[in-house]
Each structure stands twice: as C-alpha cells, then as structure tokens.
Amino acid sequence: MQDPIKTGLANGWKHIDASTLARSQTVEADVVIVGTGAGGGVTADILSDAGLRVVLIEEGPLRSSSDFRMREADAYPELYQESASRKTADKAVNILQGRCVGGSTTVNWTSSFRTPPEVFDFWQRQFGLRQLSVESMSSWFAVMEHKLWVRSWDTPPNQNNQVLVAGAEKLGIPVAGIKRNVKGCWNLGYCGMGCPTNAKQSMLLTTIPAALNRGATLYTRLRAERLRFNGSRVSALDCMALQPDGIHPAGKRVQLRARHFVVAGGAIGSPALLMRSGIPDPYRLLGKRTFLHPVVISSALMPARVDAYAGAPQSIYSDYFLHRAPIDGPLGFKLETPPLHPVLYATTLQGFGEAHARLMREFTHVNALLALLRDGFHPESRGGQVRLGSDGLPVLDYPLGDVIWEGARRALLAMAEIQFAAGARWVTPVHETSPGYSSWAEAKKGIAELPLKPFLCRVVSAHVMGGCGMADTPQRGVVDHRGRHFWLGNLSVHDGSVFPTSLGANPQLSIYGLVARNASLLAAELSGRPPPVIP
Amino acid sequence: MILSRRQFIQTGLAGSLVLSFAGWLNAAGARRLSAAEREMLAALCSALLDGALPKDTEQRRQLVALTVDGIATAVAGLSLASQKELGELFGLLVLAPARLLLAGVGKPWREASVAEVSEFLQDWRSSRLGLLQSAYGALHDLTFGAWYARADTWEAIGYPGPPRGYF
Structure with a gap:
C-alpha cells in the first residue's frame, strides 16, 4: 500500500515537526x-x-496510512484529543474529537x-443569516x-446497520443510505482509527x-x-x-x-x-452556545452474529424523529449506528465485574444504535460554554438539562422498539441502572421509569459545534456570514464553531x-x- | 467511626473537602505511579475485571499487573490537567483514612477482597455526588480500556482482531 504522505514528504513538502526545533523562530x-x-x-x-x-x-x-494499523491502543492516543476520552467539565459527556x-x-x-434546509431557515430567522440558504x-x-468523492454507498450495509434497516422498516419508519466520502473503500470498518487503505x-x-x-x-x-x-x-x-x-x-x-x-x-x-x-x-x-449533538446509545443482543466492528461503520440513518415536531419544539434526534471495537465498546458499556464480562462475551452479537439529539433550537437548549482552565487550555461546561433528558428518553424508547422489531433477544440502554429487557413491552415500561441523569445515562458526542457563532450583527454573533470577525x-x-446551533x-x-x-x-x-x- | 461509610460519602461537603485536600497534597501534578497506587489499582482491576480474569491466582496476578501498566500508559497520554486530576484521585485512594472513610474499605488494598472492592465501586457508581460518580467512571474506563486494548483479551469475546492481508 503506497503512502501518499510519505511520498509527498520525500518529494520535499515543507513539514516542520515543532518538537524537533533547535531554536525559537519567527x-x-x-x-x-x-x-x-x-x-x-x-x-x-x-x-x-x-x-x-x-x-x-x-x-x-x-500520521498517515502506514501508521494506521487498525489498533485502538495506538490510534486513540495518537489521533484523538485526550486519547479519545475528552470530557465535559463535569465528566458526564465523553467527546470524540481528532487531534x-x-x-x-x-x-x-x-x-x-x-x-438541512430547516437549519438554514432557522439561522435566517433567528440570526439574520439571509445570505445562507x-x-x-x-x-x-x-x-x-x-x-x-461524496457519493451514495452502494455496498450492502453491514449487519449492524442492517438491524436499523430491518427494525425501522417493520415499524414503517423510513431510513436511507448515508453518502460517504470514500474512493475505492475496502469496507473494512476501521475508519475511526485512520483509513489504512487511503480510501477515505x-x-x-x-x-x-x-x-x-x-x-x-x-x-x-x-x-x-x-x-x-x-x-x-x-x-x-x-x-x-x-x-x-x-x-x-x-x-x-x-x-x-x-x-x-x-x-x-x-x-x-x-x-x-x-x-x-x-x-x-x-x-x-x-465560547457560548457550544453544541454537541448529545448522543444516547441502545445496545441489543441479536440472535445471529452482527460483527459490528466489520464493514463501513455508518451507512444507514433515519431522520424520522427529527421531523415529529417543529425544529424549536421538543428535541428531535437522528438515528445512526456506531462501529463497535473492543475498547470503544467496553469503556462505554455500563457496569463491571461478571455483569460486564457476560455482555462482553456476546460482543459479536451486539447491535448498537445511536440517537443524536439536535440541540440549540429549543429555547431552553442553549448548549454549553467553553472557558479557560487554570492552564489556559479549554474546558467545556455542558449542562444536561430537562430538555435533553426528555429527548433522550424518547430516543431510548425508539431505539429499543426498532431493535426488538429487528429480532433482538435483549436490549439495554447504555445506562448504569438499566436491568436490560427481553421484550418491547418490558422495555417500554422500564425505559419510561428509568432515572435519566448525568453519569447514570451514558452520553457521548462526536460533533462539537458553535462557540464563535455567526450572525448578522455583533450583538448576536462573533463572526459574520463569511466567518469574518466583527x-x-x-x-x-473557518470551522464548525461558527454554527449558531447544532445541525441535526x-x-x-x-x-x-x-x-x-x-x-x-x-x-x-x-x-x-x-x-x-x-x- | 461515628458516621457510617454511606452517610459519610453522601455528605457532599465532607466528600469535596477531602478531595480538595488531596488535590492540595498532590499539587506537584503528574508523576509515575507509586507502589501504593499500583496496589490500589490492582485491587480495583481485580474487581472490575472479575469475570474476565482467570481464576488461577498467579495468572490473574500477572494479567492484573499488565492492566495496571496499561493504565499507567493511558494516563501518561492524557493532558496535564487530566493527569493531575487522576493523580489526585489515586493519591487520595491510597491514603488510609480516605480509603476507610470515602471508599469504605477497611483493609489495605492488597488484602481487600473482590467483594469488598466491588461494594466500594458500586457505592461510587450509584453515589449522589457527581464527583464520586465521575471518579468511578474514570476508573471504569481506564481499566476496561487497558484490558481490551490487549490482543490476548480478544479471543474471549470472539473479536478476530483487525483484518490482515495486503496493506
């Protein structure tokens, strides 16, 4: 496998690894x-x-393809903020972010x-961004x-995504394929550790x-x-x-x-x-109005092997639950799937000791669904706030309020129903006190009563947005529609910090x-x- | 002891006072794991990984030691701010009074049973104090991260490892 980065460096690209600098410079x-x-x-x-x-x-x-060995132990410390364990200030949300x-x-x-069109509409109405449509x-x-190379992905979805297709279709919930920015993808499933084949x-x-x-x-x-x-x-x-x-x-x-x-x-x-x-x-x-698409997770045991570590990790989605209410109403959510690799899954999964080990032994039969909550539109969903720690480095406060938890409960219910409809034999929200459920009827009752609070209910994020929001005037934005500082x-x-809300x-x-x-x-x-x- | 463990842990003020005191003790910031910290982490690993670890005492001891090494490596890869926070937590847990009052573990860590350590972990996991819940979360994530990062743990869960071939 050729490594185009190594080739470019050999051909004289100007790359300076500052850790090797002999002296300061201007x-x-x-x-x-x-x-x-x-x-x-x-x-x-x-x-x-x-x-x-x-x-x-x-x-x-x-780092480049010859470094990307598809091992979590190397990839997370090398390629992610805080070895893939960046946290909000209270540690209640884990954030996956590249570094x-x-x-x-x-x-x-x-x-x-x-x-999405409704997001542009909202920005026009609330932030005067009439140039963006x-x-x-x-x-x-x-x-x-x-x-x-953003294209439809025509390869059949992996079994993990297929559970979302099967369950949603049975319930009459529309799903669709996700476009992917890949060229000659080998369908390996290790995108999160750096693409080893230079397809991404x-x-x-x-x-x-x-x-x-x-x-x-x-x-x-x-x-x-x-x-x-x-x-x-x-x-x-x-x-x-x-x-x-x-x-x-x-x-x-x-x-x-x-x-x-x-x-x-x-x-x-x-x-x-x-x-x-x-x-x-x-x-x-x-630093205000920082959004995360807070994600809650539902884990299911399927009768047949799922092998959720193999194949394109995210190829199917459903926006059905984003469109059940007005954009500024109760929080909508997007449904997707994550890849499951041993470290990512084991650290996210609740519990310890024999209970944890028992679930891990079923690793190859696990399907997981994600619900990404669309924060920043409901008047009470004002996101988090970046502040500076004593070392001058950023800390993100993101309070998980009632509006989030109300959406989280609907999301956990929706995901469990889909998983049972797809044939799951057992489903649990990723939640410290959930006993897990063997039928949709049981899950429906159990999830309705589950205490949803920080630390009890696992919340993660891979999408940080906002904090330098754009608007038409300096009274309500840090930059204008061109990203120019006021x-x-x-x-x-020029990054996701200019979004005045999340995106869904x-x-x-x-x-x-x-x-x-x-x-x-x-x-x-x-x-x-x-x-x-x-x- | 006047307060029971549970009462003490649930007394928010006392809990945060002890933690901030430990922070002061460890103001020097990041450093290597001490022998006492390794013993404490070994006791926690033994409880957290019970069910994944073999029953054989010697095998178990070796695998726990490897996991503690993995935790040390993981901590060293975090930001200095996170290393300092974890250093405070570890430093606190190896102080006998804190182990007794805050964790409720009466014996030194190397003598504590899986059941005793599990009871402490469960207390922090379901604590009403966010600080203790987040500390449980950190110990949980570090331990399971260090365990399942190693290829020799994969067979037990049926994970074949990354694909091999033409790369």
Whole structure:
C-alpha cells in the first residue's frame, strides 16, 4: 500500500515537526491557518490555489496510512484529543474529537450530509443569516462533494446497520443510505482509527497535500497560544512547540506574522484561542452556545452474529424523529449506528465485574444504535460554554438539562422498539441502572421509569459545534456570514464553531461547503482576483 | 467511626473537602505511579475485571499487573490537567483514612477482597455526588480500556482482531 504522505514528504513538502526545533523562530506568510481539520484543510487548499503563501499550524502529529494499523491502543492516543476520552467539565459527556493532521476528518466515519434546509431557515430567522440558504449553498456543497468523492454507498450495509434497516422498516419508519466520502473503500470498518487503505477522502489526503504541493508550510506539534493585535488588526500569532509526546512544552516558540489569520481549531479550540488572546467580546458571546449533538446509545443482543466492528461503520440513518415536531419544539434526534471495537465498546458499556464480562462475551452479537439529539433550537437548549482552565487550555461546561433528558428518553424508547422489531433477544440502554429487557413491552415500561441523569445515562458526542457563532450583527454573533470577525479586520473563523446551533446531521460536509465559500471570498479579497462566480 | 461509610460519602461537603485536600497534597501534578497506587489499582482491576480474569491466582496476578501498566500508559497520554486530576484521585485512594472513610474499605488494598472492592465501586457508581460518580467512571474506563486494548483479551469475546492481508 503506497503512502501518499510519505511520498509527498520525500518529494520535499515543507513539514516542520515543532518538537524537533533547535531554536525559537519567527515566520512570515500571507495567511496563517490554525488547525488542519475540515475548516483548515479546505482553507489551505483554496488560499494556496490563489497564489497566497500559507502556513498551517497543527497541535497533533502528522500520521498517515502506514501508521494506521487498525489498533485502538495506538490510534486513540495518537489521533484523538485526550486519547479519545475528552470530557465535559463535569465528566458526564465523553467527546470524540481528532487531534492530528486532518483533524476529525482523519478519524471520522465518513458520513456526509448537506446542512438541512430547516437549519438554514432557522439561522435566517433567528440570526439574520439571509445570505445562507439551500439555494445559495448548493453549488458549494456540490463542489466539495465532487472534490471529496461524496457519493451514495452502494455496498450492502453491514449487519449492524442492517438491524436499523430491518427494525425501522417493520415499524414503517423510513431510513436511507448515508453518502460517504470514500474512493475505492475496502469496507473494512476501521475508519475511526485512520483509513489504512487511503480510501477515505479526508483533509489528510486531499486538501492538505494539494496545499503542500503548492508550497504551503505545515507545522505539527505546535500549539497556537495567543493572537497579538493592535487596534482592529491581528499582527501575530504566538505558538508553543510541544515535545514528541504532544503533551509537554518543548521550550521553543514560533511567532507567525501574516496579513490574515484564519482560526480553524474546532469548536472547543477556536473560542479558547480567541479568549486566551483577549480578543474584543463586548457582548460576551465567545465560547457560548457550544453544541454537541448529545448522543444516547441502545445496545441489543441479536440472535445471529452482527460483527459490528466489520464493514463501513455508518451507512444507514433515519431522520424520522427529527421531523415529529417543529425544529424549536421538543428535541428531535437522528438515528445512526456506531462501529463497535473492543475498547470503544467496553469503556462505554455500563457496569463491571461478571455483569460486564457476560455482555462482553456476546460482543459479536451486539447491535448498537445511536440517537443524536439536535440541540440549540429549543429555547431552553442553549448548549454549553467553553472557558479557560487554570492552564489556559479549554474546558467545556455542558449542562444536561430537562430538555435533553426528555429527548433522550424518547430516543431510548425508539431505539429499543426498532431493535426488538429487528429480532433482538435483549436490549439495554447504555445506562448504569438499566436491568436490560427481553421484550418491547418490558422495555417500554422500564425505559419510561428509568432515572435519566448525568453519569447514570451514558452520553457521548462526536460533533462539537458553535462557540464563535455567526450572525448578522455583533450583538448576536462573533463572526459574520463569511466567518469574518466583527472587530478584527484580518481575522476569520473557518470551522464548525461558527454554527449558531447544532445541525441535526454529521457536520463535516456543512463545514466543507461553508468554508469553501468563505475561503473563496477571502482568497479573492487577499489576492485581488475576481470573486468566485458561485453566488 | 461515628458516621457510617454511606452517610459519610453522601455528605457532599465532607466528600469535596477531602478531595480538595488531596488535590492540595498532590499539587506537584503528574508523576509515575507509586507502589501504593499500583496496589490500589490492582485491587480495583481485580474487581472490575472479575469475570474476565482467570481464576488461577498467579495468572490473574500477572494479567492484573499488565492492566495496571496499561493504565499507567493511558494516563501518561492524557493532558496535564487530566493527569493531575487522576493523580489526585489515586493519591487520595491510597491514603488510609480516605480509603476507610470515602471508599469504605477497611483493609489495605492488597488484602481487600473482590467483594469488598466491588461494594466500594458500586457505592461510587450509584453515589449522589457527581464527583464520586465521575471518579468511578474514570476508573471504569481506564481499566476496561487497558484490558481490551490487549490482543490476548480478544479471543474471549470472539473479536478476530483487525483484518490482515495486503496493506
């Protein structure tokens, strides 16, 4: 298997692993981009294509297909924030988020959805974002879908996804196939540990190589610490080199000067960088309205083998429960499936001792369903708040309130009913006091009475959004519809942190499309070339 | 003892006072696991993994030691803030008074039975204090993560491991 990253490095890509720097340095560029995930990658591609000198800053390491050995023990510490155990401040929500070149796009499960129409409508009504609509964005999504091979996945779903199909169909609940950004996918099921066959068209394999081929510079193991600004302009970014462990400071510093600065560190990292820098925030919006798509999980034992570790992990979804009520009513949820690998499943599963071991012995027969709750639309669903810990690094407070739990209960009921309809012999919510149920009637009664509280009911997240929300005015947003900061003229935010609500869909394509638009507008401005033809 | 274990644990103020005191004791931050911490973690692993561990005492001891090594590696891979928090938790659990009052385990960890340790874990798991629930969650995740990260644990659950072939 050829490793295109190793080939690119051999051909002279400018990659600097900051853990190896012999001395501190100062670097000049046209544009500095903080972060190499969905937002940073697309920005680097488009700006470098306009002839701009681009420098990318990444806190994580550069890893590629020859490193991706499909082992959780290697992948989680190497490729994820906090070894895949990033938590909210009270530890009640576990967050899966990438921390490597390509960001979460290197480790996501490839699910690709355009921003739903009702979300654009809500943003227009509530945040004055009239420039963003299904119509105005459709070309941008099409461009990125083409570039990243986002297609229908025609291979039959794996057994884990097939349970969702079978159960939902029996109950008359519509399901559909998920489009995936893959090219020649081997259907192995290890997307979450980095694609070993270079099929996933992540930023690692597409936009970042394109930018590096045009002479962009990539720094890894470099943490963006503070933006320096004078009046209404950012003048420099101060960064701190990390040791090869990615944890301890290496003692060297890098200062970057540029005409323009793009922050794309994700919805926890980006607001934190702006907060550390003391960027003007007169309406106290920074880090607020951070959304997670809080996920609850239902685990079922099926009569036949499921082998949920094998095959494309997420290929079927249902939006039926997103459309049962108005978007700002009781929380709707999207149904999907997760891949199950031993560490991910064993750490998520409730209980210990013999009870836990007994469930683990049935590992190959387990089906799991996920419900992603659509937070940020109901008036009482205001999300969480990023603040800075004593070490200056971000902490996310995300209170799990009644609105979330009410939705969680409906979701656990819906998933159990689907699993029993698909033939499950036993179903349990991932919940510390659930005894598990042998029939839908029993589950219906049991789940209705289950105490839903932090720690008792397992809640996880893989989609962090918001915190630098966009709006039409600085009274209700940190940036405008182009991602431009309201107070500092040469500062943009290009990532999921600009979403003023969650999405009700896996966010990668929403970020790709919006950032393709905003990076194109920025490229035109900075290069003096005509703006893009697409509206 | 004037307060029963359960009363003590459920006295929120006392619980957080002890934890913040332990935090002060461990203000130095991340460090290697001490021998006492390894003993404590071995006792917890023995209870958490009961059912997955073999009955044979010597085999069990070796596998528990490997799991404790795995926990140490996992902790060292976390952010300094998380390492400090876990260091506080571990440092607290090896203090005899805290073990007795907060965990309710009367014997030194190496002498505590699976049943006694399980009772403590169950108390924290169902505690009304979020701090103790989250501590249980951390111990649960670290232990099961370290156990199932090892390929020799996969056969028992029927997981064939990652596909092999042309890569």
